Amino acid sequence: MKSPSTLKFVLAAGALGFSFAGAAQAQETIKIGSVLSATGPASFLGEPEDKTLRLYVDKIxxxxxxxxxxxxxxxxxxxxxxxxxxxxxxxxxxxxxxxxMVGGTTTGTTMAMIPVFQDAEVPFISLAGAIEVVDPVREYVFKTPHTDKMACEKIFEDLKKRNLTKIGMISGTDGFGASMRAQCIKVAPNYGMEIAIDESYGPRDSDMTAQLTKIKNTPGVQAVVNPGFGQGPAIVTRNYAQLGMTGTPLYQSHGVASKSFIELAGPAAEGVRLPAAALLVGDKLPENDPQKKVVTDYKQTYESATKQPVSTFGGHAYDGLFILVEAMKRANSTDPQKIRDEIEKTKGFVGTGGIVTMSPTDHLGLDLSAFRMLEIKNGDWNLAQSGS
Structure with missing residues (x-):
């Protein structure tokens, strides 16, 4: 049996050997991390993110x-x-x-990870939707999806064009739904919107008929807005149709911007509007749109490799990866601080979510023009007609 001192020496030697091997490997490769919700209730977000990262890392x-x-x-x-x-x-x-690090599928998982990467001074590009990821700005934290605040603004902008100003709101109580609800309440007065009734549902609720009935019976409600992601919005959409509310426009968030939402909601999705990235309507963009080539190339590559329809969520991962890769090329270094600095200097990056220009005060780099207002027609995404 080895003495305690001999055992310590063996362990130390093993640790040294491991560190030497790790250092040699570090010189040969660049380690990029990702934590995603590839399974579980947010898998419809995380799975395309996971497939996108693996697909494009192989290509790179x-x-x-x-x-x-x-x-x-x-x-x-x-x-x-x-x-x-x-x-x-x-x-x-x-x-x-x-x-x-490129990852963080949901707002909840992202917020849990932020302190780790901030303390370690490792740049973290999140794929989550809520504005709280980048507001306030944190030195090492960035994100690619449009914010929930932007979603509220885009929806209210469209409602205003349609002369609809009195709304009912029904929100999920998940991290994203709760955050977007708060943002919608905050910006509503800027667009002359009145929230006449404010309802909510839990992540495991399977029927929102009671909440929608209250909205239906509230005098003067001209439209319904549903902040949320996952199966909840699809259930809301089906219940809304079952209650005969289709004469009242229904707006969803970019949190449901994938074909799986249309499949889950079925025929009830017809006429639903939501703000989303150009990726979903790439083939319908004009030829001179600067995003057209990027989004059509990504769509073709992803669908050819996975045999699944493209979603904006995979697009968020594509944007995060290539923002990082371009920053690393400019930095010509694997030093996390230098990489962070170059991410922050991203300018005019054409991604699936929009044209990104970051700064020390903006770790998202997208404005409202990056959002397209879509309408579901004949089971597919279409650009909504302004004011109609």
Whole structure:
């Protein structure tokens, strides 16, 4: 049996050997981390993100990597659990020693991970929707999706064009739904909107008829707005049709911008409007639209590789990865601080979500023009006709 001192020596030697091997590997590859909700209730978001990252990391490596170095992608699946997300974030920093992170499928998991990457000074590009991810600005935290505040503004802008000013709101109590609800209440007066009734539902609720009946019976309600993601908005849409409310326009958020929402909601989705990225209507964009080539190329590549319809959520991962890759190329370094600085200098990046220009005071880099107002017609996405 080894003495305690001998055992300590063996362990130390093993640790040194491991660190030497890790250092050698670090010189050969660039480690990028990702924590995604590839399974669980948010899998319709996380799965396309996961597939997108793996698909394009392989393509980048086949083309020679970043400045001659291959990317090593380290991915963990948090199943939508914020506590697991934080544990995996710590593992990425302490054990995997990643130089940057692209992930964070939901607002809840993202907010749980932010302190880990902030403390470790590792740049984190989130794929979550809520404005609280980047407001207030944190030095090492960025994001690619449009914010919930922008979604409220785009919806209210469209309602105003249609001369609809009195709305009923029904929101999910999940992190994104609650955050967007708060943002809608905050910006409503700027657009002359009156929220006549404000209802909510839980993430496991399977019937929202009671809440929608209250909205239906509220005098003067001209439109319904539903902040939320997951199956909840599809249930709201079906119940809304069952109650014969289709004469009252229904607006969803960009949190349901995938074909799975249309499939879940079925015929009830007809006429529903929502703000979303140009990606969903790439083939309907004019030829001179600067995003057309990017979104049609991504759509073709993704659908050819996965045999599944494209969603804006995979697009968020595409944008996050390539914002990071371009920043690394400019930095010509794997130093997290230098990478962070170059992410913040991103200017005129044409992505699936819009044209991104970041700054020290803006870690999103998108304005309201990056959102397109869509309407579901004949089971597909279409650009909504302004004012109609």
């Amino acid at each position: 490596n086949e083309a020679g990597g970043i400045n001659g170095k291959k990317i090593e992608l380290v991915v963990y699946d948090d199943g939508g659990d914020a506590n697991k997300a934080r544990t995996f974030a710590t593992r990425l920093v302490e054990d995997d020693e990643v130089v940057a």
